[in-house]
Amino acid sequence: MSLTNASPADAAKAAKSASLVLSTLSAAARNEALDAIHAGLTAARDDILAANARDLALAQAAAADGTLSQSLVARLDLSRKGKWEDMLKGILDVRDLDDPVGRVTLRTRLDDGLDLERVTCPIGVLLIIFEARPEVIANIAALAVKSGNAAILKGGKESTESFVAIATVISAALARSAVPNAAIQLVTTRDVIPQLLALDHDIDLVIPRGSNDLVRYIKNNTRIPVLGHADGLCAAYLDPSVDATLAAGVIFDSKTGYPAACNSLETLLVHEAALSTHLPTIATALAVKGVELRCDPQSKAALSDTPNLTLLDAVESDYTTEFLSLTLAIKTVSSVSEAITHINTFGSHHTDLILTGSTDQAEQFMSAVDSAGVMWNASTRFVDGTRYGFGTEVGISTNKIHSRGPVGLEGLMIYKYKVRGRGQVATSYGEGEGQKRYLHEKLALD
């Protein structure tokens, strides 16, 4: 890793060159670099925490002035219980994942002595733009090295001292490894994001990790592909055929488990036949956490006799709002089809849920809803790379190409085709007289 004050263009060019070396290193060489990073960080614990304390002091002063939020201050703090240990363990976890580089995913014999192979390889140069959390830098450096990608990191200014301390250690560790130093670069100069976003020749993929506003800004200001999601406007459809207690449990978890998360529930679409049979049970469950319900007239009427609820009249914009808080918009529908249309029209294509006792209806919903995740009688909160068993998560994507849903290491890979021959030429093959035919024989992958 280098701490660069180079121009963004020079940093990107250096990262591209480094990526070409990194992409050819063996798994062992990349894993050794991860070990070196882990050892370096372990040894430098006190220095890094001291740097983090300086960031924290400045942030706390800013929070006292009201110019910084308390939640950001909390995210900054590397000395919080378990955070340092989690950061270090994360590096070893990434090291121990299956190697994503060089996997053969297709092998075809075109003719005797002429074989085609599709092999996974790194994408190239990643630009990771993130906000305050200082542990992200170690996490991303590990993912980049493991996947054979170079990375340019641009973090939020509140963590500058922490970032520089960690980057210095990583840089020294990489210097003892086969990974080129410029493969991981921390850009500390300010206001360079627009310049970085213009470097589509050398940067292959942008991964924003932060607020919806950050993601939306980036998506609107670059030609480089962006992996991520701006919105997580998740909806549930409630069918009368489902058990009311089951539905209440799933909705409670989806809404209240972590309301600020992108996979939290924001809209509940209730079948009219479930208004009196199911909705009161659900609303009562949500009331325990004080969830505010913004209802259309029908659902509000259905809840009029239920005690202890916070009921408001919904306005149209409530159905397109990602509340990220203990608020749920409720709307009555007359069929699963109407729910599907609502979700495909107003949703964010992130994660949507059906609560139903009918397999056919569930399959219809999961087929027709155009979202990265479709859940049947299970919480939307399961949508997460770790929970899905991917070992790690780069982010959750609502893109329609490349990677969708929780993205693990696989999302940082592309492939190339290798053809090994013995002098064969294309004009020898075809349907004409005297021409050879292709075999197109599928070969085992290993």
Place this chain on the structure above:
Amino acid sequence: MSLTNASPADAAKAAKSASLVLSTLSAAARNEALDAIHAGLTAARDDILAANARDLALAQAAAADGTLSQSLVARLDLSRKGKWEDMLKGILDVRDLDDPVGRVTLRTRLDDGLDLERVTCPIGVLLIIFEARPEVIANIAALAVKSGNAAILKGGKESTESFVAIATVISAALARSAVPNAAIQLVTTRDVIPQLLALDHDIDLVIPRGSNDLVRYIKNNTRIPVLGHADGLCAAYLDPSVDATLAAGVIFDSKTGYPAACNSLETLLVHEAALSTHLPTIATALAVKGVELRCDPQSKAALSDTPNLTLLDAVESDYTTEFLSLTLAIKTVSSVSEAITHINTFGSHHTDLILTGSTDQAEQFMSAVDSAGVMWNASTRFVDGTRYGFGTEVGISTNKIHSRGPVGLEGLMIYKYKVRGRGQVATSYGEGEGQKRYLHEKLALD
């Protein structure tokens, strides 16, 4: 298919709605639509060829004026031997490909009764922008229907009558099928490309089929992902360890098989030790077709005694020029590493070739060259979806995400994650006391 004079925005919105229906149709329903298109076109042969003849007459007049190229006129002509039959056979070929929709590519048991599945599904709405060739419209309609994607087609104006005639037939055929009419739309209004390229909310992928200029224009003018390549600047590295006759055969085919193709050879990098031993044999082979050689001083000197060559002095720009003609730029290098660096710096990441007798060197080259296709002792001209055995080809991509190299139906697909549960909630799982652990058990794919 509808022949739309709707605004681009309305056309895209209608395509999006139609795509949501199309994506849920069974393989049988999609294949039936392809049969109906095939039958409709077969029955309407005379009308379509008459319309094509009218386009052709106008084009021939324009060619006589010098305002249109003769090669474009040739590409327009549907009555050329075999072209009509190929177009019809292509529809049945696409029908008979394996269904790309609904393939399960990952299945994980998160817990008993809580299963995760990754299932392929269509991307959504494709915008296909192409030039004169009228048969492309039938080909693309077939690919879109087969893959469950809606498509908006914008063709070159020279083929308007042919397009309209074919679109009318396809429209009538789709009306007898389960595929919504708006799933395939031909936009015939003029100058709408900039408007279409702005519709990133409803259009998910742009596929330009045409000249490099067209592709470059599109890549520079849209936020929608573009699948394709602007340049095919393919290079070969010639090592002295390879058999000279083998090398001459492969280079001859790569350069002269179809010089206007994107997978044709443009640059030859010769190891200095092969200048006297190999280059004269190769140059003599190329001279049969009159290939013009643009040489650096060393390679020119090496060829000074070889008769019948067309030798020119290379200028720097020759090594970054896609000639698309019988011209080859030759440069001397002192190692395979220098060749790799040249290719990664000046190439187009499309297809590159190594001619060597050394397995180690070949593997080094194929690992380090950052291109969609890397060939060892086999012609660059093999890079093609049909030759690779993909059944069809949407185009060749130099993108670093999603699809790279020749793109078959697979490149028109994305996936979604389906989770089927029985009321499980995320807060029940974790490392804490009393919490359940995830199983993360890999299940068989079928």
